[in-house]
Amino acid sequence: MSEKKExxxxxxxxxxxxxxxxxxxxxxxxxxxxxxxxxxxxxxASGSGKSTLMNIIGGLDYPSAGSYFLDGIExxxxxxxxxxxxxxxxxxxxxxxxxxxxxxxALENTELPLLxxxxxxxxxxxxAAKKALERVGLGNRIDHxxxxxxxxxxxxxxxxxxxxxxxxxxxxxxxxxNLDSKTTVEVMALFQELNDEGVxxxxxxxxxxxxxxxxxxxxxxxxxxxxxxxxxxxSAAKDLEELLxxxxxxxxxxxPEAAEAD
Amino acid sequence: MQALRLVKVAGKSIIKxxxxxxxxxxxxxxxxxxxxxxVAIGEGAQSQIExxxxxxxxNMVVVTPGSANTSGASQGAGSFSRLxxxxxxxxxxxxxxxxxxxxxxxxFFAQIVGGDGNWRASILGVxxxxxxxxxxxxxxxxxxxxxxxxxxxxxxxxxxxxxxxLFGERDPVGExxxxxxxxxxxxxxxxxxxxxxxxxxxxxxxxxxxQTALNRFSGRxxxxxxxxxxxxxxxxIPLAQEEVRAILRESHGLAEWEADDFEVRNQxxxxxxxxxxxxxxxxxxxxxxxxxxxxxxxxxxxIMLVSVTERTREIGIRMAIGARGSDVLTxxxxxxxxxxxxxxxxxxxxxxxxxxxxxxxxxxxxxxxxETVVIAIAFSAAVGIFFGxxxxxxxxxxxxxxxxRFE
Numbered sequence: 080m081s082e083k084k085e086x087x088x089x090x091x092x093x094x095x096x097x098x099x100x101x102x103x104x105x106x107x108x109x110x111x112x113x114x115x116x117x118x119x120x121x122x123x124a125s126g127s128g129k130s131t132l133m134n135i136i137g138g139l140d141y142p143s144a145g146s147y148f149l150d151g152i153e154x155x156x157x158x159x160x161x162x163x164x165x166x167x168x169x170x171x172x173x174x175x176x177x178x179x180x181x182x183x184x185a186l187e188n189t190e191l192p193l194l195x196x197x198x199x200x201x202x203x204x205x206x207a208a209k210k211a212l213e214r215v216g217l218g219n220r221i222d223h224x225x226x227x228x229x230x231x232x233x234x235x236x237x238x239x240x241x242x243x244x245x246x247x248x249x250x251x252x253x254x255x256x257n258l259d260s261k262t263t264v265e266v267m268a269l270f271q272e273l274n275d276e277g278v279x280x281x282x283x284x285x286x287x288x289x290x291x292x293x294x295x296x297x298x299x300x301x302x303x304x305x306x307x308x309x310x311x312x313x314s315a316a317k318d319l320e321e322l323l324x325x326x327x328x329x330x331x332x333x334x335p336e337a338a339e340a341d
Numbered sequence: 342m343q344a345l346r347l348v349k350v351a352g353k354s355i356i357k358x359x360x361x362x363x364x365x366x367x368x369x370x371x372x373x374x375x376x377x378x379x380v381a382i383g384e385g386a387q388s389q390i391e392x393x394x395x396x397x398x399x400n401m402v403v404v405t406p407g408s409a410n411t412s413g414a415s416q417g418a419g420s421f422s423r424l425x426x427x428x429x430x431x432x433x434x435x436x437x438x439x440x441x442x443x444x445x446x447x448x449f450f451a452q453i454v455g456g457d458g459n460w461r462a463s464i465l466g467v468x469x470x471x472x473x474x475x476x477x478x479x480x481x482x483x484x485x486x487x488x489x490x491x492x493x494x495x496x497x498x499x500x501x502x503x504x505x506x507l508f509g510e511r512d513p514v515g516e517x518x519x520x521x522x523x524x525x526x527x528x529x530x531x532x533x534x535x536x537x538x539x540x541x542x543x544x545x546x547x548x549x550x551x552q553t554a555l556n557r558f559s560g561r562x563x564x565x566x567x568x569x570x571x572x573x574x575x576x577x578i579p580l581a582q583e584e585v586r587a588i589l590r591e592s593h594g595l596a597e598w599e600a601d602d603f604e605v606r607n608q609x610x611x612x613x614x615x616x617x618x619x620x621x622x623x624x625x626x627x628x629x630x631x632x633x634x635x636x637x638x639x640x641x642x643x644i645m646l647v648s649v650t651e652r653t654r655e656i657g658i659r660m661a662i663g664a665r666g667s668d669v670l671t672x673x674x675x676x677x678x679x680x681x682x683x684x685x686x687x688x689x690x691x692x693x694x695x696x697x698x699x700x701x702x703x704x705x706x707x708x709x710x711x712e713t714v715v716i717a718i719a720f721s722a723a724v725g726i727f728f729g730x731x732x733x734x735x736x737x738x739x740x741x742x743x744x745x746r747f748e
Contacts, residue, residue, distance in 0.1 A: 159665075171660060180659075192663055195668055
C-alpha cells in the first residue's frame, strides 16, 4: 500500500478577533495534521478555540496568520468564491442543530450541495442523493419532511447530505449535541461505520462520551493544543447492542406496554 | 442549467408560501391591471377621435379665422372673424388645387317649429359643395343645388336629431318648418354621424344655402366659422394649403411683416391637435396607475426583506455547503422576479378583462394593444429586479458563520 494522504495540514494557525477595544486571541499557534481515514475528535471547553479552529478548517473563516492545506490546496490563500467551492467539493458539514431546510424532503435536502457543485462531477443528482440516504440507512424515508423524522433520523439526513459530494473530509460540529444518549450512540456507530469505509471524519465535541469513539483525540485549551493522543476507540455498535438489550430487559420488568417509538 | 435549477428553487419557495406570495403579488397585480385599463381607456378615446376626424371628409383643408392683431396685441384665435363669403369665392375662383370650396356660415341657435312641436338647433349656411367635401349623404330627399343657393331658396335639410324631435319616425321631406319665423321647405335628411368624442351631437343642426342664411338670418350672431375645401389627391393638400394662404393674405391685404389672421389646417393637423389632448390624458392616467405599481414594488421589497431575515439560517446552510454569494443573490433575485412577473401576468389578465368589462357595461371605447402588455410585463420584471436587488444583496452579504448561529 502506498503511504496515506495528508488531508489536513495546519501550520502555526493564529486567529485574533477585535472585540471592541480588546484583542481576543482565539488561536495562538496551532499545528496538526490529519491523514486519510482518520477519525479525530477535537475537544475543549467553550472558549478553548475549537469552534474557531473548526470554522477555519471548514473554510468558513480565514486565519489571521499561519497556513492551512486541505488536500494539498492552500485554503487560506483562496478567494471567497474559491472557498465556497472548496466547502462544496471537499468538505461535508454536519451541524449540531441538523440544519436541514424545513418543508423540504430528505431527498431534496440531500441533493442540495450538488446544486452548487460547479465541477459537475455528479450528473444524476437524485440518484446520488438516494445512494447517500441508503448509506445512512434512510433509503425508505426519502420523501419524508424533516418534521416527520426523529432527531436521529434528521441527523442521518444531514450526514447523507455531507456524504453526497464524496468529500475528502466530513466535519461534524457537536453532531450529537441535540440527541439523547441512545441516538448519540447510534449516530456514533454510523460515523464509525463510515470511517471503516474510508471516510475521514473530524468531530468537534466537548463530551467524553462522544470522544471515546474516536481513534484520536486533540484537545485545545486557550487557543493551543494541550493533548494529541491516539487511542483504541470503543465500538459504538457494540455499546448500542448492550444499551438496547438493557432497555428491553428494563421494559419487560417495568413497563411491558410502552414500546419505544422511534 | 444552473439558472434553471435556481428558478426551480425559487419556484418551490414561492409555492411553499402560497398566501404570502399572493398578497405580495397583489400590489403588482393591481398596478399592472390599473395601468392597462387606464391606457386602454385613453387609447380607446384616441382612436374614436381619430375615426371622427377621418369622418369629416377626405383630402379636406379647413380655414378658420385666426387671432386678430390689433395694434400688436394678439386677441386670440377667433377673436375677430376675418373670413368672408368673398374669401371663399376668391379661393373657388383662383385656386388650382381646390376641388370644392364651401364657406360655413353658422348661427348659434334658431327656433324651429314644424311637425309635432318645436326644437332649438344651430343653423349651418353652406354651398352645395359642402356635401361633397364632407362626404355626407342624405338618407331621404336631396341636398340643395347651386340654383337653390343662387336664388336663396327657402329650402332646408335636417339633421337626424332634429328629425327625431320634430317628426319622430315620419319622413319630413316635403314638409314645412318655420325657422325663426321664416317658413321653409324640408328637402332632405342627412345621414347620422353620431357624437363627437367630447359629447357633441353632430346631427343636431339644420343646413341651408349660404345665400338663404345670409339673406334671412344674417345678424350680429352670424359669421363665417370656417371655409372648407378639398383637393383631388392627398398629395395636393400641402400645395392647396400654401395656395390658399397666399390667396387669403392678398385678399386680407396683409403686409409682408404681418402674421396670418387665419389658420389653414389639414385633417392630419386637426387630429394631431386632438391627439395631443388625449395623449396628455392617457399619460396622466398611466402615471397615476404607475404609482400603484411602484407601491406594489415596495411591497415586494418589504416581503423579500422579511423573507431574508426569516431565512437567515437557510442562507447560512446553503453557504456552508458551498453556495457562493452570487448563488444566494441569484436565488433571491429570481424569487422576486418570478413573483413580480407572475403578478404582472395576472395583472394583464385583470387589465384585459377589466377593459372588456368597462367597454361592455359602461359603453366606453377601450383598446388594449400588445405594446402596453409587453411594456407591462417588462416593467413588472424591472420592478422585481429593482426592488428585489437590495434584499438579495443583503442575503448574499451574510457571513455564513453568523447566519448559521442565527436563531
